[in-house]
Amino acid sequence: MIDEGRRALVEAYLSGRLSDRECVDVERAAEEDAELAAYIESELSAPMETLRQSIQMPNLPDRALDRIRSIPRRRAALRWRWVGAVPLAAALGAFLLIPRSPTLRLVSAVGQVWVNGKQLRIGDSMPEGAQIICVNPARFSFGETTIPATSAMTVFSFANREGGPTFQVIAGELVFSESHMLASYQVAAGDWVASPLGTRFSASSDGGKQSNLSVYQAAVRLAHEGKTQVLTAGQAAVDGSPGSFIEDDPIGKLEEDVLVPTVNGLRMMSRIPYASISPDGARAISSALADPNPKAVQARIAVVLTKDELRAAASRALRLALVADPTLTSLSSSELWMLVRSQATAIGDSDRGDPSLAKACLMLLVARGEATGGYSGAWNSLLDLRIKQSEGVGDLNAPIIQSARNLLEFDDAADRLPIAEALQSAGQAPIDRHALAQAESMLKTLIQEKQGSSERRRFALLCHHLGETIYFEGRKRESVGWTKLAAENWPRPHWLVHAGGRIAETNSAPYSECLKWVQNGLRQDPSWPSFERALVAMDMYVLTPPQRAEELKFMTWIADRFSSVLGAQEELAEWAANTFDNLPLTEKLLQRCIALRGDVSKINSSTLITLGAFYHRHGDDVRSRQMAAPILEGSASEALMSYYRMIDEPARALAVMNRLEEKYEYVLLDQAQLENAIGKRDLARTHVTTFLGGQETFFARHGHHKDPLLVVEGLLLAADLAETDSQRKVYANGALSILELPSETSLVAQKNAQIFRAHALILLGKKQEALALLQELQGMALVPDKVKQMKELLISSRK
Amino acid sequence: MRDIDRRYEALWQEHTRPVYGFLLQFLGNADDAEDALNETFRRAYNGLARFRGDCSEKAWLYQIATNVAKRTKGNMKKHNSISLDATGEDGLLSFEPIANDDPMKDTMECDQANRLLDLLPESQRAAVWMRVGLQMTDEEVARSLGVPTGTVKSWVWRSLAKLRQVESAV
Numbered sequence: 001m002i003d004e005g006r007r008a009l010v011e012a013y014l015s016g017r018l019s020d021r022e023c024v025d026v027e028r029a030a031e032e033d034a035e036l037a038a039y040i041e042s043e044l045s046a047p048m049e050t051l052r053q054s055i056q057m058p059n060l061p062d063r064a065l066d067r068i069r070s071i072p073r074r075r076a077a078l079r080w081r082w083v084g085a086v087p088l089a090a091a092l093g094a095f096l097l098i099p100r101s102p103t104l105r106l107v108s109a110v111g112q113v114w115v116n117g118k119q120l121r122i123g124d125s126m127p128e129g130a131q132i133i134c135v136n137p138a139r140f141s142f143g144e145t146t147i148p149a150t151s152a153m154t155v156f157s158f159a160n161r162e163g164g165p166t167f168q169v170i171a172g173e174l175v176f177s178e179s180h181m182l183a184s185y186q187v188a189a190g191d192w193v194a195s196p197l198g199t200r201f202s203a204s205s206d207g208g209k210q211s212n213l214s215v216y217q218a219a220v221r222l223a224h225e226g227k228t229q230v231l232t233a234g235q236a237a238v239d240g241s242p243g244s245f246i247e248d249d250p251i252g253k254l255e256e257d258v259l260v261p262t263v264n265g266l267r268m269m270s271r272i273p274y275a276s277i278s279p280d281g282a283r284a285i286s287s288a289l290a291d292p293n294p295k296a297v298q299a300r301i302a303v304v305l306t307k308d309e310l311r312a313a314a315s316r317a318l319r320l321a322l323v324a325d326p327t328l329t330s331l332s333s334s335e336l337w338m339l340v341r342s343q344a345t346a347i348g349d350s351d352r353g354d355p356s357l358a359k360a361c362l363m364l365l366v367a368r369g370e371a372t373g374g375y376s377g378a379w380n381s382l383l384d385l386r387i388k389q390s391e392g393v394g395d396l397n398a399p400i401i402q403s404a405r406n407l408l409e410f411d412d413a414a415d416r417l418p419i420a421e422a423l424q425s426a427g428q429a430p431i432d433r434h435a436l437a438q439a440e441s442m443l444k445t446l447i448q449e450k451q452g453s454s455e456r457r458r459f460a461l462l463c464h465h466l467g468e469t470i471y472f473e474g475r476k477r478e479s480v481g482w483t484k485l486a487a488e489n490w491p492r493p494h495w496l497v498h499a500g501g502r503i504a505e506t507n508s509a510p511y512s513e514c515l516k517w518v519q520n521g522l523r524q525d526p527s528w529p530s531f532e533r534a535l536v537a538m539d540m541y542v543l544t545p546p547q548r549a550e551e552l553k554f555m556t557w558i559a560d561r562f563s564s565v566l567g568a569q570e571e572l573a574e575w576a577a578n579t580f581d582n583l584p585l586t587e588k589l590l591q592r593c594i595a596l597r598g599d600v601s602k603i604n605s606s607t608l609i610t611l612g613a614f615y616h617r618h619g620d621d622v623r624s625r626q627m628a629a630p631i632l633e634g635s636a637s638e639a640l641m642s643y644y645r646m647i648d649e650p651a652r653a654l655a656v657m658n659r660l661e662e663k664y665e666y667v668l669l670d671q672a673q674l675e676n677a678i679g680k681r682d683l684a685r686t687h688v689t690t691f692l693g694g695q696e697t698f699f700a701r702h703g704h705h706k707d708p709l710l711v712v713e714g715l716l717l718a719a720d721l722a723e724t725d726s727q728r729k730v731y732a733n734g735a736l737s738i739l740e741l742p743s744e745t746s747l748v749a750q751k752n753a754q755i756f757r758a759h760a761l762i763l764l765g766k767k768q769e770a771l772a773l774l775q776e777l778q779g780m781a782l783v784p785d786k787v788k789q790m791k792e793l794l795i796s797s798r799k
Numbered sequence: 800m801r802d803i804d805r806r807y808e809a810l811w812q813e814h815t816r817p818v819y820g821f822l823l824q825f826l827g828n829a830d831d832a833e834d835a836l837n838e839t840f841r842r843a844y845n846g847l848a849r850f851r852g853d854c855s856e857k858a859w860l861y862q863i864a865t866n867v868a869k870r871t872k873g874n875m876k877k878h879n880s881i882s883l884d885a886t887g888e889d890g891l892l893s894f895e896p897i898a899n900d901d902p903m904k905d906t907m908e909c910d911q912a913n914r915l916l917d918l919l920p921e922s923q924r925a926a927v928w929m930r931v932g933l934q935m936t937d938e939e940v941a942r943s944l945g946v947p948t949g950t951v952k953s954w955v956w957r958s959l960a961k962l963r964q965v966e967s968a969v
Contacts, residue, residue, distance in 0.1 A: 013960065014960045014963055014964075015960070015963075015964055015967075016961065023953075024953075027949065027953045027956070028949075029951065030952075031949055033806065038912065040956060043963075044956060044959040044960065044963065047959045047960075047961070047962040047963040048931055050962065051915075051916070051927070051931050052931050052932065052934075052960070052961060054868050055820075055928070055931065055932040056918075057817060057819075057820045058816075058820050058823050058829075060815065060816050060819045060833075060836075065815060138927075146830070146834070177830075257828065257829060270829070377964075501849075622852065698858050757825055
């Protein structure tokens with residue numbers, strides 16, 4: 001029986017009221033007093049049960065189970081070899097003096113892995129020197145090193161060479177994640193060789209044209225043309241020449257958990273493997289691999305991948321096919337035409353075709369007599385332009401549009417997707433409304449033809465292009481439906497995140513729906529571009545300080561995950577400065593950017609001006625000038641103008657603006673604002689009126705404003721500058737009427753628009769209404785300074 | 800099937816998932832947990848013939864798992880501890896994390912019990928996981944972690960007391 005005194009002592013112990021020393025005394029007493037120990041245990045039984053129920057055994061992937069189960073079998077095989085090898089003991093003794101390399105084994109596969117025409121099973125080892133073909137991502141073990149093959153199709157070989165075991169990347173990407181360093185090895189692609197120095201890096205090749213080495217952590221020794229160099233985290237080499245920076249860290253591409261935003265907060269969720277190649281495509285590749293003619297295999301695979309709409313993977317296979325058989329005799333003319341159309345079409349950075357391969361196929365068709373006259377010439381001219389464009393030669397949008405229209409004269413329905421795509425992509429920047437309208441009409445016709453067809457990926461692709469076309473035509477909310485339809489029919493991870501982003505941008509659905517798209521995309525493609533889009537989408541729903549705090553946690557996690565991706569660090573340094581106004585975080589990210597670039601002057605100019613303005617706001621003008629120095633040294637630029645503007649030096653900003661050789665679209669509004677800031681009200685009035693005249697013409701022609709909020713800004717400036725009350729009211733009412741229209745902007749932009757509304761109400765003398773609006777906005781995590789300033793101004797004017 | 804293989808098969812059948820759970824809890828990421836699991840069972844297979852049975856097989860297996868996990872954790876720390884200033888001759892470069900804490904601790908939506916577990920120091924967390932989650936005895940846990948039984952009892956009681964305090968506060 002526990003007496004009252006001991007009961008009270010236990011209660012004090014359990015409720016955390018005792019010091020450490022006193023706790024130890026209670027525990028010692030319990031060691032000697034079984035009754036006391038049992039009493040404590042009984043008091044703790046409820047929390048123990050709660051904890052027990054909350055502990056869930058995680059799921060262990062089957063391949064991991066198989067890997068462990070196979071340990072004895074592997075050992076048994078080794079023992080058998082020893083027994084059988086007794087007569088050869090002496091020779092083996094000498095052999096054992098040579099460091100032995102571990103075996104390369106297949107650990108897991110989202111799709112299939114083939115070697116010498118045979119499909120491998122989990123646990124199988126790779127024969128030395130053979131070509132290994134992974135259809136969809138796979139993972140290998142090599143000693144304690146895990147090697148994921150992350151691309152849709154990866155081709156590589158593994159052999160013992162001088163210098164040690166060597167992985168030869170032929171096409172696709174292999175990621176080397178090494179922390180234990182039990183095995184030494186080297187990796188080769190193109191004509192370079194890389195040796196890890198305890199590191200994480202990836203090697204990729206597109207089948208002959210270009211090979212890349214990207215270092216994500218620590219360092220890699222790179223040997224190329226007799227020279228050896230060390231590449232550190234963040235650096236990359238193209239065809240053995242260092243000098244570029246990595247664009248993404250693919251370590252999580254296969255299995256690592258992903259932090260995703262949910263309606264109830266951030267959650268760590270497991271990765272969902274994504275198979276780029278469809279099950280039908282994988283089956284077709286299996287048949288292609290069984291082709292008795294080895295020269296035909298890659299050509300057949302290129303066709304299969306093209307039918308699966310995987311242009312980048314198809315281009316890698318096509319390059320290998322052209323090496324094996326430069327005339328591609330195994331392919332029919334219609335298949336060659338298919339390759340021409342597909343490789344001419346670049347649907348985005350992540351999966352673009354190669355127009356030079358399209359041209360190679362066209363030349364084969366010409367040689368076969370299957371492409372003649374004007375039709376062939378029109379294709380030739382479009383492909384030449386596309387090749388130049390991919391080489392970064394000037395602005396070719398107008399000739400590409402013209403060339404696409406020339407092709408339209410040949411009435412062949414099969415050709416229309418690449419033509420529509422050319423019109424859409426070339427019509428986007430700068431906006432060519434006629435080209436976009438033509439693309440829209442063509443895509444709608446093609447969609448009608450494809451509806452109900454079994455080619456879901458083709459249908460999805462058409463919907464995606466239509467969504468993009470309508471978006472750039474300015475009907476943003478309408479475009480979301482097509483973007484979603486595309487991702488529903490072909491749930492490519494980056495399309496899912498993109499759809500989430502477009503929902504956020506147009507506020508066309510609640511946050512919960514936006515998150516569903518974003519989560520699914522992120523879990524399948526946890527790359528930097530996906531996280532960047534996800535962060536932007538999340539930002540568009542952030543209204544309250546707790547939501548902002550959550551956004552900050554998400555952002556810092558992303559910053560750590562992509563700590564060696566320069567683009568990510570520069571972009572996020574701007575976020576830390578602009579969105580979070582967080583000095584220590586900005587400083588840390590800036591230091592990373594400097595470490596990666598090697599020098600502050602090499603940091604991207606947009607980041608430099610943002611940080612320059614940020615330090616100016618924080619009263620550190622020395623640092624501000626240091627950031628802006630590389631821009632100040634250069635000639636007049638938009639960046640320099642923006643910097644002066646951001647640090648409140650309108651006269652200098654205006655001087656730079658006047659020296660700009662190429663004026664940008666909304667220069668008149670900026671000019672008027674700057675002139676107003678330095679007291680040149682007459683000039684400001686003239687320029688803002690001209691700006692508004694241009695906007696009115698646009699509205700008359702298209703029935704909607706190009707950027708309604710900029711027009712509102714112009715109208716409010718015009719109202720501020722108005723010489724009479726009646727003019728002021730006309731402009732202010734004009735601004736209010738635009739703000740009344742249904743908005744296609746994000747939730748945050750709509751809330752920000754309320755600040756303009758308050759401004760207009762003040763100009764109309766409706767101060768009570770304005771004050772109520774500002775009070776409502778003040779608690780939000782929007783642009784609190786602006787709201788606060790307006791509110792204070794309003795209150796002081798009432799006094 | 801040889802006796803040793805039969806014993807290994809039984810060990811594999813019964814303990815793979817719980818050991819994985821323990822390693823995941825200890826190491827915090829699936830990739831390292833999986834590698835450590837593989838290493839644990841490899842060592843277990845090699846040592847099974849020499850296991851004399853002076854404790855339960857379960858305690859022995861978790862002793863191996865704890866050692867492997869500690870070694871892995873040591874490697875992870877070593878790997879992460881290169882500071883920005885430590886760009887050495889071989890060009891090694893990595894970054895200190897920006898987030899002060901593990902973001903999972905602050906941001907994961909989880910119940911109080913799991914949150915409590917996350918906040919415990921490494922060894923204490925391992926002890927509670929074994930004692931409560933795997934229902935091992937104090938002696939088995941002590942053996943696995945290489946600490947006195949009294950220490951295990953103290954860790955478990957104090958952790959559960961904290962949970963009790965949180966529950967009663969709610």
